[in-house]
Amino acid sequence: MILAGDIGGTHCRLALFRDAGGALEAVHEARYKSREFENFAAALEKFLAASKPGSLEKACFGIAGPVQDGRCQVTHLPWVVDVRDLRRTLKLETVALINDFAAQAAAVPFFNDADVAVVQAGEADPTGNIGILGAGTGLGQAILAPVGADSRYLLVESEGGHVDFPAQTPLEAELVQFLNKQYHRVCVEHVLSGAGLKSLYDFFQARHPEPPPEWLEAELKRGDPPEVISRVGLEQRFVPCEQALHQFVTTFGAVAGNLALQVVARGGIYIGGGIAPKILSLLQSDRFLEAFRDKHKFETWMRGIPVRVIVNDRCAVWGAAHYIHSDRFVRG
Missing domain, CATH: 3.40.367.20 (Hexokinase; domain 1)
Incomplete structure (x- = not known):
């Protein structure tokens, strides 16, 4: 199971995906108002409690701000998100944090x-x-x-x-x-x-x-x-x-x-x-x-x-999932 997210200044969208014969299939999605949460960890906790994902393999989050050394201060929110914290929370080694428009870009090759x-x-x-x-x-x-x-x-x-x-x-x-x-x-x-x-x-x-x-x-x-x-x-x-x-x-x-x-x-x-x-x-x-x-x-x-x-207003969360699931992207 793949966990993906689109962390924005207004909304935070999270989703679980599974590999369906090489293609991604969404199995659970939720969208929250970002400012209703003190930090991203609180939004993530709510999603995980509702979705009960079981075994996770990978995770990727597109985030509205510059990512440096796996860490981002969200541009329009008082949130700091760090990939090291996410790995500990999710008990996963394969976790990526990328800019939200990089996540949108990663969806482009898969558009119809x-x-x-x-x-x-x-x-x-x-x-x-x-x-x-x-x-x-x-x-x-x-x-x-x-x-x-x-x-x-x-x-x-x-x-x-x-x-x-x-x-x-x-x-x-x-x-x-x-x-x-x-x-x-x-x-x-x-x-x-x-x-x-x-x-x-x-x-x-x-x-x-x-x-x-x-x-x-x-x-x-x-x-x-x-x-x-x-x-x-x-x-x-x-x-x-x-x-x-x-x-x-x-x-x-x-x-x-x-x-x-x-x-x-x-x-x-x-x-x-x-x-x-x-x-x-x-x-x-x-x-x-x-x-x-x-x-x-x-x-x-x-x-x-x-x-x-x-x-498609879900493209950033799908792009984040494609980024971590596919071998088609090299990050510059």
Whole structure:
């Protein structure tokens, strides 16, 4: 039996898998709200008590933060997770801790058509690098680079969400000035994340001549602000919500295009995270693709890069299981 997990700033998903003739089959899954637990050990204890796994062979956990020497301070949680503690708790020798977007990347070679939605068809080079990025609680990135001719991949983790925000227009320069009041240094994650979507709304609301309607203020107070803003923006019910969502999509396209250039992603770009599937119609729009392709001399080249949105919200936990079960990954 294989234990796998996706440890995020908002949710923690855990699952048990068994080998069914060389393929993985999930036998028990659970998703918890991360902040309901003092630490990951408490969430793991609850899952193990409910699932009663019996004999475990291997375990792997994708975690939202940089992993160094088997240890991670979760970026958006006061949790520290250490692979040595996990080995003792689980009484297992084979335990891996990898970045959560490395876990998403490890799922990519096993995707079928139902796991993704096409944004740009492109033409994938099977020997080309693959870039993965996605917005949720934060902004994650990872890279898959084919190794040799035996379907193996070098899996490279990234903290690309923390690079400087690339303002390209007067409006975006004004946005940076606005965000500088809140952050010492404005990075991409301050725009491309759930909190970033709320910051974009605040920015456009400050420029809007009318105050927000009472019904919207009530929804923002009692609900999840990024979800409310994206829903109201899609429904075109309040202009600053629409503007925030449009800027979010434009920035998403530009940053996805930057990643494609940075890693020479002839194998494609995959967009994961919790936000993308909810705004899929806008990611499939000209707004996203124009920003993605707008790379001067490389515009024609960018049109050939396949772009897919990951619509399977379980891909990170499946990727963690594939990573520990398969011999197809070399970690960079």
